[in-house]
Amino acid sequence: LEAGDDGAVYALVEPLHPADIADLLEQVEADERSALTRAISDLMGSEVFAELNDHVREALVDELSAEDIAEIAEEMETDDAVALLEDLEPEEQQAVLAEMEPEERAAIESALAYPEETAGRLMSRDFIAVNEQLTVGELIHYLRDNKDLATEFWEVFIVDAHYRPVGTCQLSWILRTDRHIALSDVMKRDQTLIPVTMDQEEVALRFQKYALISAAVVDESGRLVGQITVDDVVHIIQEEASEDILRLSGAGDGDINEPILMTVRTRLSWLVVNLGTAILASSVVSLFQDAIARFALLAVLMPIVSGMGGNAGTQTLAVVVRAIATNQLTSSNTIRMVLRELRIAMANGLSLGLLIGTSTALLFHNPHLGAVIGAAMIINNLVAGLAGILVPITLDRANVDPAVSSAVFVTTATDVMGFFSFLGLAVATGLV
Amino acid sequence: LEAGDDGAVYALVEPLHPADIADLLEQVEADERSALTRAISDLMGSEVFAELNDHVREALVDELSAEDIAEIAEEMETDDAVALLEDLEPEEQQAVLAEMEPEERAAIESALAYPEETAGRLMSRDFIAVNEQLTVGELIHYLRDNKDLATEFWEVFIVDAHYRPVGTCQLSWILRTDRHIALSDVMKRDQTLIPVTMDQEEVALRFQKYALISAAVVDESGRLVGQITVDDVVHIIQEEASEDILRLSGAGDGDINEPILMTVRTRLSWLVVNLGTAILASSVVSLFQDAIARFALLAVLMPIVSGMGGNAGTQTLAVVVRAIATNQLTSSNTIRMVLRELRIAMANGLSLGLLIGTSTALLFHNPHLGAVIGAAMIINNLVAGLAGILVPITLDRANVDPAVSSAVFVTTATDVMGFFSFLGLAVATGLV
Incomplete structure (x- = not known):
């Protein structure tokens, strides 16, 4: 299809809605994209540009002259034109604005004067x-x-x-x-x-x-x-x-059209931060090397305690982050929410602690080991519940987006406390 | 405020928008809620009910007679009335419908005849x-x-x-x-x-x-x-x-107004499934108990490999689940997306492997150990990238919601392969 017949491509694309043309441009490979845009250049109206993903639009806009961009922007409603221009380099933005009609130019400049992500950028000046x-x-x-x-x-x-x-x-x-x-x-x-x-x-x-x-x-x-x-x-x-x-998992804005190097940079920086917390957790384990060398079963069981704490913490975190984002968690019900999460954590911790404690005691014929892992599981569930709600609330109060940074703190808490409670209890109660 | 003066409460609530009254009812404790509704019963119109959270509405509706519910439903637009009635028990639903005017009743009954979560339930019959x-x-x-x-x-x-x-x-x-x-x-x-x-x-x-x-x-x-x-x-x-x-983290629908027992049940069942995968992963560790007893440093370092794999897998998973949900990942770009994630995984794996490998070699004066953990990190990042994209795509093709069940499979893969690659390489290369 792509290799050759521009006329046929045009005929296929022509009946599509601008939003569908935009989708099509996002789906094809970067090199096919240029060929496709040349084939359907007549159809590449302002409406298609308005619907395009930021990265794909940027790539296409890079190939256009300031004059062409100005022409497209003039056909757009103010808010779409602002979205198109706000991502350009300052000098290119000036060049495009210089090519525009004074009236439209003034409207866009006044919109650009408002901070990004505010109503001033979003609004249209065409109203009755x-x-x-x-x-x-x-x-x-x-x-x-x-x-x-x-x-x-x-x-x-x-x-x-x-x-x-x-x-x-x-x-x-x-x-x-x-x-x-x-x-x-x-x-x-x-x-x-x-x-x-x-x-x-x-x-x-x-x-x-x-x-x-x-x-x-x-x-x-x-x-x-x-x-x-x-x-x-x-x-x-x-x-x-x-x-x-996406932020909770450290995947940046998760845009599948983003250049791959940008994606790697975003994700890698998150992973390096997490590497730090993983090393912190493993340094807790290193305190107990002697105990592990004497009783290697501890090393077999310890990931269960830390992992389950991580899972429980993530649950609480997801709920709390959404509740904050939708204004459902306010100062008037914070205490109630904290108590709610603690009760849930206690119920989950008791159930899981009993389950894993009994199984361990029976499987390894070692009730002492069962009691230690059961108790550690209860402790770590409470840590998970507390961290899962207190970390995002604290970050939110400090005007930090809780979705971005909560997960690191919560996982650190559940990893460190998971290893420490299990290995520490084992040593302290004389198991090893 | 609550304790006594209904008139004052009424005066405070009266100027609020129905959506704000609904918010207020969601924020107060369950026992205050009944007192509040009694104080402002005149203001509890159909618009407030339409805005209420499902669980809070259910609790309030439980206190009303079929006749009262019918009266509220009649004032609502069809779609809101359907949302109110669809959650009732079948016999109560019948009782309410019996109290309604034939015309509205017919409209609601025909809407209820369509499956839940379809356009038929959402639509209004009032149009021009x-x-x-x-x-x-x-x-x-x-x-x-x-x-x-x-x-x-x-x-x-x-x-x-x-x-x-x-x-x-x-x-x-x-x-x-x-x-x-x-x-x-x-x-x-x-x-x-x-x-x-x-x-x-x-x-x-x-x-x-x-x-x-x-x-x-x-x-x-x-x-x-x-x-x-x-x-x-x-x-x-x-x-x-x-x-x-919320589903990715196994937190159900994450509704903070849900009765606590329901929340515990949802979250606990997810945690028990994860307990199974944690036990599976720890059984991999148990294969290497002897090696760990001889060289306990392995137990100290192994959570780093599995944990980092889990983080990388979650990143990929979050991106892929959103891309599927927004129709951005289609059959035409699946292969491209898989290759993209593999390249990202390779870049991340090499960087992290080099970082942790070199640090380990230097810190413990053990280049062999450094090589083993570096190689394991690369392998587990590739496993994470592959599982992170293939698991949700496969589930989606099989018509299973990828958000619900992907995380279990991905974490199992990264835990099992994290432990296995690190401990396995250590033994296979004669480190212990």
């Missing part, structure tokens, strides 16, 4: 805002007569003389109301306003909680400056939730 | 569908004159004589078009139709991919039967993404 004195009929006339207004909007914002939002009208309400009725009688006064500096994760939580389709963005003085629509938020919800699983 | 012969003006008249039509809609579906969708009009297009123009000239013919039996996860991916606000749901014969709106999908996206992290 009218005065509350208008009637439904006047609004419809206004919308019909002004051809350069936004076409993608789901609600009409009602503003006062200072351009501050006072209410909002869903389009369905407007369509279902008689022409002569004033907008102030149709609109809902209660609305969720998004401050322009709000973090995008917080924006996503608001959209979810209040089931919003779009929302007004206001600046520090309360003036309406943009709108955010749910389709942009959906990506964030997805990304933020995925991020936690 | 009109014939394509209508003009914009006629449509607006129709919407104004029929007072019992839906009020929450974001697009108007255009259907043919057999009620099959032929196009769709965003409300903003209608508002911006002259009265005399036919809908067939305004509508977009290309639209994403959702089959009524489609899995909700797939529905969510469609909404994300095509940035949909709402979509038409069609039955097997292609007739329009309902609509799904993005606010219902947002919850699914969030849940599905969270689910993976």
Whole structure:
């Protein structure tokens, strides 16, 4: 297919939705990608670029001139154009902006002035805002007569003389109301306003909680400056939730289109940190070398205690990290959550301790060894539960993303305490 | 606050959004919850119930009569009422349905007839569908004159004589078009139709991919039967993404409002499965008891090899599980992804092997031991990379959710191979 017939490729790709073309470009090998883009260059519109994965888009954009990029950006909505430009090198970004129409350029520059990952970057400047004195009929006339207004909007914002939002009208309400009725009688006064500096994760939580389709963005003085629509938020919800699983495992942003060297660097640095904790844990074992040399069965059984603690700690950690991310864990229920996890850890520890303790005692005809491993299992489950909840809460209070760094601390705790409790109890109780 | 003054509590809660009241009910202790609901019973409308967490809602619903539940369900949109009723015991569900108006009852019963987690359960039956012969003006008249039509809609579906969708009009297009123009000239013919039996996860991916606000749901014969709106999908996206992290760690659905015994049961059963794999791994160690008794340093170092393999395997696993869940890993790029992970594993393995091998050789003045642990580290990283990608892909092909069961297999592989490669190489090369 790829080798030759550009016409046939074009015919195959032509009926696809831009999002599907973007998917296709992400799926093919890097070298086929250039050939493919040449074959379908007519179809490579702004909508395809808007849908592309960051790394793939960057690779394609690298091959384009500043003029071409500017042309694509001009066709995009402000928020997509910002996403395209924010990843460029500063000098290239300037070159592209210089090629753009002054109006679009100003919109993008003002968006780029807001910090990354805030509402200011996400919002679109194309929205409909009218005065509350208008009637439904006047609004419809206004919308019909002004051809350069936004076409993608789901609600009409009602503003006062200072351009501050006072209410909002869903389009369905407007369509279902008689022409002569004033907008102030149709609109809902209660609305969720998004401050322009709000973090995008917080924006996503608001959209979810209040089931919003779009929302007004206001600046520090309360003036309406943009709108955010749910389709942009959906990506964030997805990304933020995925991020936690990937960060917990130290896999960076887990993007399968990322250049392989970047991936290796991210993962390797995490593994080296973990190597440090593994060495720390093994230094605990080294304290007990004599005991192990005398009774090698200890070395056989010790990974069970540390491993099970690690598993239990990871469970608690996953639950707590998600609860923090979704605002379910607040200062008012922290103590209750800690007690809850401790009770779970105690129940799990007792069950597992009894199970492994009895089995060991019977299998090796050594009740003393059984008691030691059973007790160590209970201790390590409690350590796992405590670390699993206290580490992420503490990091979160210290404004560190708990998903990124919790796992190292929790595994260190369960490894060290797993080895120490088991080997230590064995020595202290005179087993060896 | 709770102890006494119901009036004051009511005054505090009264101005809150239903979603905030639901949050409040989730945050308080179970026994305070009953007191709180009594104090604010007037405010406990259907909207609060729609927002509540499943477990909290179940607890509250248990205290209500079938009649009260029916009353709440009747005020809800079909999809929320279905979510409320689907969790009830069969006989209680029947009792509630018997109390409802025939029309709403029929709508809910037909939704309950579709399998759980499909589009049929999610969709609402309140939507606007009109014939394509209508003009914009006629449509607006129709919407104004029929007072019992839906009020929450974001697009108007255009259907043919057999009620099959032929196009769709965003409300903003209608508002911006002259009265005399036919809908067939305004509508977009290309639209994403959702089959009524489609899995909700797939529905969510469609909404994300095509940035949909709402979509038409069609039955097997292609007739329009309902609509799904993005606010219902947002919850699914969030849940599905969270689910993976929680399932990978064996924490069930990780709901902090779940009764504690259920949580213990879920987590414990996962831990017992892991206990099995831990015992399997330790049985590998037991093969080398003599070697360990002679040279206890092996027991000190062996957890490093197995632990690092586990970390590397988890990284790959997290990336692959997310790629599968978001449809990024398809049959066309599987081989490329496997090769990618193998190259990453080789790079990580070589780096870590060199690092730990050299350090061990220098620290213990034992180059042979350094070579053994370095080689074992490389082998176990490759095992981790291979298992991390092949296990979830194989499970996915076999229609098993890779997030649920992959971790056990991957950790077993890295534990067993970690111990075996290190201890085995030590013995085979005559180190002990």
